[in-house]
Amino acid sequence: MIQEFKKIWKQYAITMLWLLGLLWPLLGIHPDGTLSFKQTVNVWSYIFAGTFICFIFYIINKSGNFEFFTKPVVNTSQKLGDIVQAMPSWIWKSALLIGAIIYPILTGRYPTDVVINVLLYICLGLGLYVVVGLAGMLDLGHIAFYGVGAYTYAILNVQYGIGFWVCFPLAGLTACIAGCIVGYPTLRMRGDYLAIVTLGFGEIVRIILNNWMSLTNGPNGILGVKTIGILRPVMENGLTFEIFWVKKLEYFYYFALALAILTIIAVTRINFSRIGRALEAIREDETAAELMGVNTFYYKLLAYAMGAVFAGFAGALFAARMKFVSPESFTFLESVMVLSMVVLGGMSSIPGIILGVIALIVLPEVFRELESYRMLVFGLTMIIMMLFRPSGLIAAKRKKMMETKS
Amino acid sequence: MSAQPILELKNVHSGYGSIKALKDVSLKIYPGEVVAIIGANGAGKSTTLMTICGIVPLEKGDIFYNGASVKNIAPEKLPPLGLCQVPEGRRIFPRLTVEENLILGAFYRNDKPEIQRDIEHVYSLFPVLGERNRQKGGTLSGGEQQMLAIGRALMTKPKVLLLDEPSLGLAPIIIHQIFDIIADINRNQGTTILLVEQNANLALQAATRGYVLETGQITLEDKASSLLHNPEIRKAYLGE
């Protein structure tokens, strides 16, 4: 035990000092120019006390004094894992689905709203996964396609009175065209350059939305976007149909859920298809992929277009829910957020990315209580997650060859 | 050698912008041959292979495969025609498994049962790949990676296989093993082989004919055995 302690106490001490150094500028420097130390030391001592207990437990655990307790726990959890693995996947899939369906009934308006957000971001994250995770092209402007989709619906609806179901595929189409427009000139670039160009593209789209007053109403945004309308049969005086506007949040939730499920299915199919294989080869070594007969130009463009389409669909739904769009919603920070979800999710596993989305949207809501420490705790959680799960929350399982039906 | 060459380079010039790496290179490779190109570092050997595959753009001259010009054919169209390269430094897909690497070699094909048979064939040539079929390519040893690179190229069912320095960085015993298999591929499958090597001794022993490339130009062409006994070659490339 002493040995274990000797090994790491220095690291621990340095970490705590480093934390103190980080905390002070955050808490000790006040806007009016005065400096204080008391609050910093206070907060720090709480953290110190907390981590010190963890530290002690860590050492005891390392030196094996907890084995009487941890061994059976690990064993049972392994057994449980085996049982879950052995279960046919439709059981837990349908359990999840049922859970998702009854969720808005069980909870209130606010939790439903948060989960709608999660569902839309799942579409964004999985779209970006095709570009970043599969094809390995760093895209820092993905939110632009979301914006293009949202504005397509908003403009067509408010200015021309076209309904959601016509605009929805059009939103996908315009986003796809936008994807090809960025994709085409950037296909010869790699790594850093590509990141800068996509970042620029995202900003260009936002600035166009902001400045093209006659079309987009500039920074004021477009108000009065109609929600989704569906035809509902009515049995009064014979069978007629009336338009039913999806106004209630719970009903809207189901549309978002449907889109997210469709996206998950589509991206899973892509992942395990010939296209997915080609994109992975391009990510690994573009020249080698070309030598093996992969049309790298075509597949890279396809990756961009597909990623954009999912974002465009989600954008249309976003506009229908908010009934309002403005350039504010499509800033660079949002792109970074989506990218963080993909990275946190492990870049290459679909369940991981879904978990990443949930973490990045739900955690800030949970930490809302902590007010000004919210972002600090959030950042800390991120760091801890990356420390303990460097390859993402759920690392990708390598696909088995014969599962890849084509 | 009266038959039509399966691969022919006619006065090929190519390079990287202002760097002219190949100046007027002409080669003829006949069906069933093993041809070696030997030359020092930077002579333009890899550039020759990359130009044949369309990765490095051709500036002047023409390349014929099976009698037809492939000058304007995109690189990814060549494996379906039966022309495939094992590039220098292996360039396998490191984060894909051995099996996935092999499947990518068969990218243009969609004859599933046949692909499965060919994978088994590669495993029979290189049993170690079969044992490690679920391991990621990047975690293989250098020799295993070279085997995987060759196996991956075999999955394209090549009629002409271009090999760039298959002996690079490998222990003599592994080199022997790999060259045995190259000879086997040539003999049993009738695959024509164009072999690029710095190790002239090795290459000329494996080859039927050889070319010597010096700073982007062919300076000598002869039967491999004659090159092997050519005093100048022995002096320049075999360290005597």
Ligand SMILES: Nc1ncnc2c1ncn2[C@@H]1O[C@H](COP(=O)(O)OP(=O)(O)OP(=O)(O)O)[C@@H](O)[C@H]1O
């Ligand atoms: N991507 C590149 N950009 C610019 N110049 C290059 C590039 N690749 C190769 N060259 C140059 O082209 C010439 C020929 O290079 P090449 O790689 O074909 O040589 P090589 O014969 O294969 O050498 P080695 O035996 O070391 O592999 C060299 O002078 C090299 O510096």
Ligand SMILES: [Mg+2]
């Ligand atoms: Mg070379």
